[in-house]
Amino acid sequence: MASIPSPDATKPDWRAWAHEIRAALPDVSAPVTAALQGLLRQLGARRVLAYRALSGEPDVSALSGEFELLAPRARFRPEPRLTLHPWHTATEVSRFGALQPPADAPQVPLDTVDAILLPGLAFDQAGVRLGYGGGFYDRLLPAFRGVTVGVIQDALLVPELPRDPHDGPAQWLVTERGAVEVQ
Template identity: 40%
Template sequence: MPSTITAEKTALRAAALATLEGLSSQDRQDSDRALFRRFLALPQVGQASTLLLYYGMGVEPDTKTLFSSLWKAGKALCLPRCLPGNQMEARLVQRTESLIRHPYGMLEPGEDCPRLEPAQIDLALVPGLAFDRAGGRLGRGGGYYDRWLAGFSGVTVALCRQAVFFNALPRLPHDLGVDLVVTETGLYGPSHSVPLESGA
């Protein structure tokens, strides 16, 4: 029943957050390096012209370190901007100085950043507290990405620390997964259920 799944997801969110907060700074840095190396090496990233990223904060991967590499590679980068009603939009970002602080604490594009439609974006990097082998995602519960991804037809990718990577996560009908889950040691998803060889 949905109520049971909802309760299970709430408990998993608390457990995943506690696990992530328990990682040392060095553990997070080592994890970030491995995740970013694999992400930048993905052929889907190489083929994408416009990408939606997120500005990692707190226990999330420090994704802002990806920005310069992708800009140097000639990529156009967007970041999400929160809207009323738990909605979001993607706005083009050409420099981090154009970001502003949202009341929730994260950095997001300002009104001066051009808005892009989902159809204009080739690949979206999707955040989450935990992911599973089939691309299942455990978000923070706001539903922002589920609503935006419902209208997105490009490639979806997640960066997941091995410490919060599960064989299977509970899902409700409206929960949308991702095409590819990148961990420190492998690549997973509906078509990638076998981990890559170390160093691949």
């Protein structure tokens, strides 16, 4: 197994490490979803922007029975951004390989969302997210006033990641070991 990069390593180095580690991890979707369910109930969340899992990410789709889940669509023009849509409309495969809503799916305003579940390649203990490099969540989060929850396998929760000024940390982190509020 690859050794953890230093905090001053480049984001591409961190991404390569995270992909290698994640490829060897077991599926932790069930315990992660159970921890998310408890946390979202505790927070009183009803409408939640989730994500359609890529290979190796914890699948959170089981939350759809209790919460109104929304699915993001990555748009590239006129500038990269995410739009939010009803969960059930995610029927086409995106260029990243996850299901997403089609371009004409009804949109849901961000200010009606209670919580955002953030996927990532890794998170650090301060809630900083290592994403895939597209900056989609980095553009969405500054306008969001609800709760942000980083969803990650415990093996990909590290002491410290490189951080750019636009990297807004998650308020909560959820792994197969449970939910922890970021201090």
